[in-house]
Amino acid sequence: MKVRAVYEKGDKVRFLGHLDVSRCIRLALRRAKWPLEMSQGFSPKPRISVYAPLPVGVAGMREYFDASLRGRPDVGALARALASSLPEGFALHELYPIGDGEAPFEEIVRASLYSVDVEGVKIEAVRHALNGFLKARQVFFDVVRPKEVKRVDLRPFVLGVGEPEEAGVDRVVLDMAIAHDKGRTVRPQWVLSSLGEFDLDVDPREAIIDRRKIIFE
Amino acid sequence: MQDVRFVGPSWDDLKRQLGKVEKPARYIGGEVGAVRKDLASVDVTFALAFPDVYEVGVSHLGSLILYSVLNSLDFVACERVYMPWTDMEELLRDKGWPLFSIESRAPLGSFDIIGFSLQYELTYTNILAMLDLGGIPLRSEDRGDGHPLVIAGGPCAMAPEPLADFVDAFALGDGEELAVDIVRVYREWKKERGSRVELLKRLAGLDGVYVPSLYDVVYDEAGARAVPRDFEGFRPPHVVRRRVLRSLDDAPYPDKPFIPLIPPIHDRGMVEIFRGCTQGCRFCQAGMLYRPVREREPETVDRLVRDILKHSGYDEVSLVSLSSADYGFIKETVSRLLRENPCGARVSLPSLRVDSFSVGLAEMLGSSATSGLTLAPEAGSQRMRDAINKRVTEEEVLEAAASAFSAGYSHIKLYFMIGLPGETDEDVLDIARLASRIREIGRKKGKRPTVVVSVSGFVPKPHTPFQWEPAVIPDELRRRQRLLRSALRGPGLEFRYHDAGLSALEAVFARGDRRLGAALEAAFRKGCRFDAWPDKVRLEAWSEAFRETGIDPAFYAHRERAREEVFPWDHLSSGVRKAFLWKEREKSRETLTTWDCREGRCTGCGICADFNVSVRLAGGRRGPSLEAPPEERAPETDAQTIEAGDEISHEKWSGR
Numbered sequence: 033m034k035v036r037a038v039y040e041k042g043d044k045v046r047f048l049g050h051l052d053v054s055r056c057i058r059l060a061l062r063r064a065k066w067p068l069e070m071s072q073g074f075s076p077k078p079r080i081s082v083y084a085p086l087p088v089g090v091a092g093m094r095e096y097f098d099a100s101l102r103g104r105p106d107v108g109a110l111a112r113a114l115a116s117s118l119p120e121g122f123a124l125h126e127l128y129p130i131g132d133g134e135a136p137f138e139e140i141v142r143a144s145l146y147s148v149d150v151e152g153v154k155i156e157a158v159r160h161a162l163n164g165f166l167k168a169r170q171v172f173f174d175v176v177r178p179k180e181v182k183r184v185d186l187r188p189f190v191l192g193v194g195e196p197e198e199a200g201v202d203r204v205v206l207d208m209a210i211a212h213d214k215g216r217t218v219r220p221q222w223v224l225s226s227l228g229e230f231d232l233d234v235d236p237r238e239a240i241i242d243r244r245k246i247i248f249e
Numbered sequence: 250m251q252d253v254r255f256v257g258p259s260w261d262d263l264k265r266q267l268g269k270v271e272k273p274a275r276y277i278g279g280e281v282g283a284v285r286k287d288l289a290s291v292d293v294t295f296a297l298a299f300p301d302v303y304e305v306g307v308s309h310l311g312s313l314i315l316y317s318v319l320n321s322l323d324f325v326a327c328e329r330v331y332m333p334w335t336d337m338e339e340l341l342r343d344k345g346w347p348l349f350s351i352e353s354r355a356p357l358g359s360f361d362i363i364g365f366s367l368q369y370e371l372t373y374t375n376i377l378a379m380l381d382l383g384g385i386p387l388r389s390e391d392r393g394d395g396h397p398l399v400i401a402g403g404p405c406a407m408a409p410e411p412l413a414d415f416v417d418a419f420a421l422g423d424g425e426e427l428a429v430d431i432v433r434v435y436r437e438w439k440k441e442r443g444s445r446v447e448l449l450k451r452l453a454g455l456d457g458v459y460v461p462s463l464y465d466v467v468y469d470e471a472g473a474r475a476v477p478r479d480f481e482g483f484r485p486p487h488v489v490r491r492r493v494l495r496s497l498d499d500a501p502y503p504d505k506p507f508i509p510l511i512p513p514i515h516d517r518g519m520v521e522i523f524r525g526c527t528q529g530c531r532f533c534q535a536g537m538l539y540r541p542v543r544e545r546e547p548e549t550v551d552r553l554v555r556d557i558l559k560h561s562g563y564d565e566v567s568l569v570s571l572s573s574a575d576y577g578f579i580k581e582t583v584s585r586l587l588r589e590n591p592c593g594a595r596v597s598l599p600s601l602r603v604d605s606f607s608v609g610l611a612e613m614l615g616s617s618a619t620s621g622l623t624l625a626p627e628a629g630s631q632r633m634r635d636a637i638n639k640r641v642t643e644e645e646v647l648e649a650a651a652s653a654f655s656a657g658y659s660h661i662k663l664y665f666m667i668g669l670p671g672e673t674d675e676d677v678l679d680i681a682r683l684a685s686r687i688r689e690i691g692r693k694k695g696k697r698p699t700v701v702v703s704v705s706g707f708v709p710k711p712h713t714p715f716q717w718e719p720a721v722i723p724d725e726l727r728r729r730q731r732l733l734r735s736a737l738r739g740p741g742l743e744f745r746y747h748d749a750g751l752s753a754l755e756a757v758f759a760r761g762d763r764r765l766g767a768a769l770e771a772a773f774r775k776g777c778r779f780d781a782w783p784d785k786v787r788l789e790a791w792s793e794a795f796r797e798t799g800i801d802p803a804f805y806a807h808r809e810r811a812r813e814e815v816f817p818w819d820h821l822s823s824g825v826r827k828a829f830l831w832k833e834r835e836k837s838r839e840t841l842t843t844w845d846c847r848e849g850r851c852t853g854c855g856i857c858a859d860f861n862v863s864v865r866l867a868g869g870r871r872g873p874s875l876e877a878p879p880e881e882r883a884p885e886t887d888a889q890t891i892e893a894g895d896e897i898s899h900e901k902w903s904g905r
Binding site: 043044045046047048049052055056058059060061062063070088089117119120121151236237238239240 | 260264265266267268269273274277279280281508510511512559560561562563564593
C-alpha cells in the first residue's frame with residue numbers, strides 16, 4: 033500500500049535543507065513504527081519519496097511525501113502515530129492512500145505559491161521593481177555553485193506576483209507564483225536578488241519566505 | 250513574564266539573519282528529546298559547552314551522558330552551547346548578540362555554571378571565544394559574583410594548566426557522579442549567598458575537583474610544581490585524584506538521547522559497552538586515563554540498544570568503547586542483535602583490533618559491500634610495534650588483511666603514527682612495505698585492492714609512558730612524510746597524512762604549563778579559532794603569539810624530559826602511577842611488551858590498589874588478581890610511587 037502525506041515544514045524548522053527534512057521524516061516514521069516497505073539490495077532503504085525540495089530558510093505549509101507500506105495498515109492509526117513522532121516544527125495535515133497508477137508527482141506539479149516578507153523597503157520601491165521585472169522579457173540570474181556558475185533566466189518561471197502589502201514600517205509582504213517545469217524551478221530568493229536590477233535594494237537572505245501551497249495541474 | 254536574564258535574540262530577529270550563515274540549523278535546536286525547562290524556576294542553570302561545531306558536539310557521548318544526568322535532577326536545567334562557526338561568530342558580534350543556548354536561546358552569561366568539555370587541545374581558542382561571545386571575562390580573576398562559574402572536564406582536564414587562568418575548576422575523571430556533586434555544592438552555596446572564593450574552596454573539597462587558583466606554581470630546574478596555597482582552616486589537596494565509577498552497569502545512561510535535526514558526524518545510536526582499556530598502548534592517553542576496565546552486562550547492553558533505537562528511530566547502533574572487540578561478550582552480543590534485529594537496525598563497532606577475530610566481527614556486521622575496513626597497526630615495523638606495546642605481529646596483521654579480502658573487502662585503510670620515540674627511517678619505510686604486502690595479498694585473492702595509509706604525527710601526551718619523550722620537530726616530521734610518500738607509489742596505494750604544524754601545536758598544549766595561558770589569549774585576540782581544522786588554523790598567528798608572550802614552543806613540544814622532572818600535571822592523579830609509566834617507558838626502549846591485565850595478571854599500574862577499584866568484567870568473570878608477579882610490581886622503595894592506603898601527598902608524588 034502506498035500513502036501520501038501532506039505535512040508542514042514550519043517556521044521553527046525552516047532552516048533545514050531538503051536532505052535534513054527527508055532524514056527527519058525517515059526517523060519519525062521509524063519512531064512511529066510504520067511498516068515501511070524496504071528497497072531491495074545490499075543496503076535496503078525505506079521506500080519514501082519526499083517531493084518538491086525547499087531551499088534552506090524556506091518554510092512550507094503544505095508539503096508532500098509518499099511512503100510504501102507492507103500490508104494494509106489502518107491509515108488513521110498511522111496518522112496518529114506519525115503526528116506524535118514528528119519533531120517540533122513539523123505537522124501532519126493529511127494522510128491518504130494513493131493508487132499505484134498515480135502520475136509521478138513531479139509531472140503534475142505546476143507551480144509553487146510563495147509568501148515573501150521583506151524588511152527595510154518602501155512599498156513604492158517594491159511595486160516599481162516588480163513592475164520592471166514583470167515587463168522584462170528576460171531576467172538573468174547567476175546561480176553560483178561550488179564548481180560552476182550557471183546562468184538562469186528567471187522571467188519565464190515567475191507566473192505572477194500579488195499586490196504588495198505593507199505589514200509594518202518599511203516591511204512588505206507579497207505573494208509570488210513560481211512555475212515548476214519537469215522538475216525545474218527557481219528560488220524566490222533569486223527573484224528577490226534580481227530585483228536589484230530594478231532599483232530595489234533588498235538582502236534576500238533576510239527575507240522570510242513560506243511556500244503556502246503547491247499547485248497541481 | 251519571561252525573566253529578562255534569560256532573554257537572548259528573539260526568534261523573529263534571528264530568523265532574518267540565519268540565512269546569512271552556513272548550516273543555520275546548527276543554531277535552531279528543536280531536537281527530538283531535547284530538554285527544555287523553565288530556567289527561572291530551577292535552582293541551578295547549567296550550560297554544557299562544547300568548544301567545537303554543533304555536528305561534532307552532538308556526537309560526543311560524554312556530553313550526552315552529562316546532559317541526561319543533569320537534567321534528571323529537578324533542581325537543575327541543563328542546556329547546550331556549541332562553538333559557533335566563524336560566520337556565526339561574525340554575525341553575533343555584528344548584531345551585538347550574546348552567544349546563546351540551543352534550547353532557550355538564553356545568553357551564555359546568564360547561566361550559573363558553564364561546563365566545557367575538553368576533548369582536544371586544539372579547541373582551546375574556541376573556549377576563549379565562547380566566553381568572550383558570552384560577555385564573560387576570560388580570566389577567572391576578572392570574574393565576580395555576578396558571573397557564571399566556569400568549569401571543565403574531559404581528558405584534557407587531566408593536564409589543564411594552559412587553561413588554568415581561564416577556568417575556575419576542573420572536574421577530573423568520570424562525570425556521572427561528580428557533575429551531580431558539583432551542582433549540589435553550587436546550590437547550597439547559592440542559597441547561602443557565599444563569596445566566589447568560598448564556592449571555589451567548597452568545590453576543591455570534592456574528590457575529583459581541581460581549582461587552579463588555589464595553587465601557586467613554582468617553576469625551577471625541577472619542573473613546574475603546583476603548591477597548594479594556605480587558607481585559614483583550609484588547604485586544598487596536594488594531589489587531586491580523578492573520580493572513577495566503580496560500576497558502569499549501575500551508572501545512568503541516556504537511553505532517550507536527543508536526536509539532532511541535521512546529521513551529526515556519528516549519525517547513529519551509541520551504547521557504551523565498556524569504559525577503560527588495558528591493551529596498554531604506550532602512546533595512548535585514553536588507555537591510561539580511563540582505567541580500570543568496567544564492562545556493562547550484556548543484558549544491559551541489549552536493553553539500551555532497544556530503548557535507544559525505539560526512541561530515536563535510528564537504523565544503526567554503535568557499540569562504543571576504546572577497543573570493542575575486547576568486550577567479553579562481543580560475539581554473543583553482536584550475534585544476538587543481528588538475529589533478533591531490534592527495529593531492523595544495523596550494528597557497528599567503531600574501534601576494532603588488528604586480528605582475524607575482529608575482521609570476523611566486521612564480516613558478521615556485513616559492512617564489506619558498503620565500506621572498507623580500517624585497521625590500526627600504528628607502526629610499520631615489529632620493533633616499533635613492540636616499543637609502543639601494540640601487541641600485534643606482522644603475521645597477525647597480514648592474516649587480518651587476508652581474512653578481510655576473503656570476506657569481500659577490497660578497500661583497507663591502515664592507521665599509522667610517525668615520529669614515535671626511537672623511530673628510524675627503516676621503521677618509516679616498513680610502513681610502506683607492510684602496505685605493499687597487504688596489497689599483494691589482496692591481488693592474490695583476485696581483488697583490485699586499495700590500501701590507504703593514513704599517517705598522523707605522534708604527539709606525546711601526559712599520563713602516558715611517552716610523557717617524557719620529545720615530539721619530533723615539524724620539518725623532520727615532514728621529511729619522514731616525504732620519505733614514506735616516495736616509498737608508497739604505485740597502483741592501489743594511497744597516502745594520507747596530517748599537517749605537521751598542527752601536530753606541533755597540539756604537542757605544545759598537551760604538556761603545557763600555566764605560562765601558556767598568555768600565548769593562548771594572544772592567539773585568541775589575533776583571531777585564532779578552530780585550530781584543529783586544517784583550513785582554519787593560522788599557524789603564523791600562533792607563532793606571533795608565542796613570540797610576543799616570550800614562549801618557546803620547543804620547550805614544551807620538542808624537549809626530552811628528565812626522569813625526575815616535575816610535570817605540570819603531577820598534582821593530578823589518573824590512578825596510574827608515575828613509576829609504572831616510567832617503567833613502561835624503559836620497556837619501550839628495550840622493545841619489551843606488557844600484557845593486558847584482562848588476561849588475568851595485574852600489570853601493577855596502580856589504579857586498583859590506590860583507588861580501591863577493580864576491573865569489572867561482564868558475566869561475573871574474574872578480573873586480574875592484584876598480586877602482580879614480584880618482578881613486575883612497582884618498586885616499593887621508589888619515592889615516586891604511591892602505595893595503596895598511603896596518604897597521598899605532593900611531596901611523595903613528586904619525589905621530594
